[in-house]
Amino acid sequence: MKPYCSKKAMEELFADLHRASVKKEDLDTAIFCYDNRQYKASALVLLGMIDAKLIRKQNRNSYRRTGSKAAKKIRENFESEHTTEAFFTMLHCVNLFSCIETVFAPTENFKAEPYTFNRNYLAHGMTRRPVRQRDCIQLFLALYNLTVFLKFA
Secondary structure (H helix, E strand, O other), X not given: OXXXXXXXXXXXXXXXXXXXXXXXXXXXXXXXXXXXXXXXXXXXXXXXXXXXXXXXXXXXXXXXXXXXHHHHHHHHHHHHHOOHHHHHHHHHHHHHHHHHHHHOOOOOOOOOOOOOOOHHHHHOOOOOOOOOHHHHHHHHHHHHHHHHHHHHO
């Protein structure tokens, strides 16, 4: 992934995100932290932005889920409304929401930290692994892909 995420590529991604429907102040904070190698802070802001998008996509008149449960609900709604005619869109949906559901996966009472990056371990101060540049890049890409997906869903 690293060769495709050069400094120039990341600047283009940041520009695309600035044109997207995201909270600009939070995006600027995440980018500032990323540029200054404060990856934990950047990741926490990005996770909040992703979660907010998932929450807002749900019906305001019913209980709105967060994290992996919100992602699963949105994915299931999308899959039930669309047929296999839109194969690539469906593939994009499955990949995007698999990523989000993994990042926001439940912690099972914090008994065993998963190998992959996990929002709950990070946000609750339970992670033992450092937040890497790669983690932030993946979150920026997830946020971008989610904004693109939600425009058409």
